[in-house]
Amino acid sequence: MAKQTRASLEGIRLFSGVPEDNLADLEHRSAWHSFAKGEEILARKSTRREVFFVVEGAVSIVNFSASGREIAYTIMEEGEY
Numbered sequence: 001m002a003k004q005t006r007a008s009l010e011g012i013r014l015f016s017g018v019p020e021d022n023l024a025d026l027e028h029r030s031a032w033h034s035f036a037k038g039e040e041i042l043a044r045k046s047t048r049r050e051v052f053f054v055v056e057g058a059v060s061i062v063n064f065s066a067s068g069r070e071i072a073y074t075i076m077e078e079g080e081y
Contacts, residue, residue: 007027007030007055008027008055009023009053009055010023011055011078011079012079012080013079014053030053031050041059051081053081054077054078054081056078057077057078058076058077058078059076060074061073
């Protein structure tokens with residue numbers, strides 16, 4: 001995955017219309033992570049409470065049945081959360 005030159009929430013639809021200074025404050029307070037293709041971000045029984053914003057690339061939302069079969073729900077692309 002290509003690295004961003006500047007961590008920005010500009011392309012996130014949720015924040016459209018938010019004044020630049022407020023957006024800059026949110027960006028500064030955010031924890032920024034990059035994930036490799038195929039890397040698991042969140043597991044079914046996870047107790048994590050973060051909100052993830054897709055600022056670059058795409059994320060597949062999948063689950064697995066009891067037999068291990070993959071169930072694909074959707075693909076979230078840049079700008080989604």
